[in-house]
Amino acid sequence: MKKFTLLLCFLSCVLGYAQRDDIQSLVVKASKGDVISQQLLAINYERGTGVAQSYQKAVYWYEKAANQGDPRSQTRLGIFYYKGQGAEQSYKKAAEWFERAANQGFAEGQTKMGICYYKGQGVPQSDSKAVEWWQKAADQQHAEAQSLLGYAYWRGQGVTQSDNDAVMWFEKAAAQGDIDAQRDLATCYFQGKGVSQSYEKAVVWYEKAANQGDKEAQLLLGLCYQQGKGVDKSFARATFWVEKACKNFNKRACELLEKMKP
Template sequence: MSEPNRRSKIEALCNQIINSVVFPDLYIAVSTPEKDLDQGLAAYNNGDYATALAKWKPLAEAGGPSAQYYLGLVYFNGQGVPKNLSKAMEWFRLAAEQGILDAQTQIGFAYRNGLGVTQDNQEAAKWYFMAAEQGFAPAQFNLGIMYRNGWGVTQDYKKAVKWYLLAAEQGHANAQYNLGFAYRHGRGIAQDLEEAVRWYQMAGEQGFADAQSNLGFMYQNGLGVPQSYNSAVKWFRLAADQGMAQAQLNLGSAYELGQGVPQDDIQAATWFQRAAEQGLASAQFNLGNMYQNGRGVGQDYKKASNWFLSAANQGFAIAQFSLGRMYEKGLGVSKDYSEAAKWYLLAGEQGLVNAQYNLGVLYSNGQGVLQDYLEAIKWLKLAAEQGKFEAQYNLALMYANGRGVRRDNLTAYMWLYIASSENKLAARVGETRDELAKRMTNAEIAQGTLWAKECLNSGYTMCGY
């Protein structure tokens, strides 16, 4: 090619480049799927769901798997469109079939909870497994939960731990917490308190409240770490500030006892109230106690009774007993022996010794219930066998006087001997025992003494009758 011709072609090419730079309006903006996907995601994160939908829907309809998953989320959450779980599942399934792990996991979640599909644990486990096998941490964690609870799979704590570990090693906080819990209680793996602390701490440092609360408990009790009330309070506070009721209760207890913080009843009551308002029965009981005794709050028997009632209605035995006592004494409520007996019975049936004793006394006196010495003996005996001195003494009197049973000096002597050997009021009980001995032969006294020693040595399992 001649030089002039070559030059003319180069000049023509340069003119094309110059023209394209000088006249940008000649360009037509080209939209790419990746760009639209990202723009939709940015809009979604900013709460602009209409723009997100406009960007994603064409991509999803064209078969784009990520857009299909995102579109499923929009319908699942009802963001910018009416909530439609069935339509969400359609899009999730299309994305899942193209290998989107989030979508596979979301389908598992939907089957587990019956959202847009009929609840089916086996289907849930199948979809979780599909994503978990590919290393997706949320699916691995959820599959661990399925194995822990036997949902859709045979319950297997070892397999649960296996999947927790895989997710935990990827930094999944909930999996780290559950792995710590498994080590703490020896479920699916040998108990190892130091490992429990290690995994709790990993999750706790990510802000996971359950782990923070449990880590506080480990420090409080010296489990897997040297005991440190200061460290316990640190972790309790982190969880409590996130609204975790159990941590709020524990922090309140730390203030009440002055463990790791200066003793402060006002702070104790404040934290108890926060937990109590979330429905935690033990916190409701503790707050009731604060109101009953005027600690950190003004004394208020009515509020005390109300908090005891809230806890008692959840089956919290000590609150049931405390409420029964409020009714028996007429504190914050009208005196009502029948109500007292009702609550003592509920607590007594759970084995609470003071409730058993008080109920026995009510039956003995016919207060709130028909007088029934047999029932009195039944409840006094249950309390006596838990070491309740007053029950032992009163039970002895029932046998000595033949109330509800045939008079039985041997059994009466046994209980008086036990009561006199275990309580600071032994002298007074001893006098009653010695008076009873005047009605007994030496052989009977020896037998009663033997029964008492056997009863004590056996932990109240062999009490002579």
Template sequence: MRAKTWLGVVLLSGSTLAYADYNAGLAEFRQRNFASAVHEWREAAEQGEGQSQFALGKMFENGTGVKESLDKAYKWYRLAADNDVLEAQVRMAELFLSESIDGRGPADAVEWLERAAQSGHAGAKFQLGLMYLEGFGIEEDAVAAARWFEQAADQGHLQAQNNIGSLYENGRGVEQDFSRAFDYFNKAARQGDAMAQNNLGALYARGRGVEANHAWAVFWFATASRNGNDVANANIQPSLSKLQDKTVISPRVNIRSGAGTDNARITQLTQGTVVYVLGEGEGWSQIYFEKDGEPVLGWVATRLIE
């Protein structure tokens, strides 16, 4: 499978630089005076200032303030990359990965990714991990993939946290360790990564790396499903069958985003609706139910269900 996850590059940085012309160009850019920004950056770029070279490359690539030209963009990216501008090294790799430059391909991206990764770029480490894992542009090496994923994960890269979690779960490139898999899935899941949320739910359902808990499994499956993970939706039912179901006993009850009336109302349920209890405390129950075919998590006063 080809590596499809691109690194993503911030267009311009507001960091303090040695060349005042870069900051002058940035000020013009922010005022949407694009031709003036190009003038300022070109002067600094021609003096060898890396950030201005990268900025000028972006302007040529996007056709902003100048006639669009990928060839000229590539020229300035290359100069900036040679000047150790991480964003430029990453952009060079992206162009090679997408085969946008004639005669260059994924194998040519490796050099620039490794340079950026060695300098600490988490996205470059993640992309290298993908390439090593899939043998894309480089010889397949699960051990190297795991090393790069783990480094990126420890820098907070969500997809890398999910991927190294999967490698620990399956014992690929590392010794199998469900506890470490749980830790990495948990980190990414709590920051909103839908794939990690599904994977965390699976560990709870199977009791791997953590004590089996079908309430938590349903919670994470439902959360992943609502975040767009289709696999998670199919995983809900087996764990749901292990939970206690109750019925709404009042004509109409408010379902809230948290325990207590101070929390926002997310919907209402009518008498007879079946819900599944995930947890209870201080007169409130966290519940799971489906509405319009979609999984929903919410809170309801415990006295209103039985």
């Protein structure tokens, strides 16, 4: 046992030194302008892999790579400005970096640019421009963009309202595991909008989103069990999901949970 413990300590030290060498090697290459090294160094600082986690240093290296035209780094830099992590919060700068990436055809950058237009953050609010960018990213199979595009069709924002088109995009995104799309597709089945009404299929999709932690899907799944829609009535299962939603900071779920108590 002692030998095994010593071996683990030895391996840990070796890996530690190896990681340190890797980081030092990245710093040397990044300092010489190597874009990939700059991007990798930024990722390491962002995640705290092999170095002390630092959003400021992540921003520093992302900006180096972004200024050389790397669209992934431009998008990540935009996100840091959007959230105000490692840099002073600025929707304007976020939108500028998203646009640079978007204009290069980078799907995530296009999606984020669409969100800026949808919310009027850093750019004048425009549903039509939001949809334009989401369409570009959705055509590249970007799940978040497909989900957002589906929502735009569902609400008729920036496009002519169409339940059928909404469902088509929700299905594409849901199949890729997008939580919002799974929940919204479930609601389409529950209400019979754009698809044949089916409580059973609604439950299937609510459960997929609920299992990924979506608090609204957890509540709605609980209601399905409470009302016996798409599943056999079960007070225990209803309580289980409503309680999960409440613990997930869903206010409506907490209110319902109080009413469900004997």
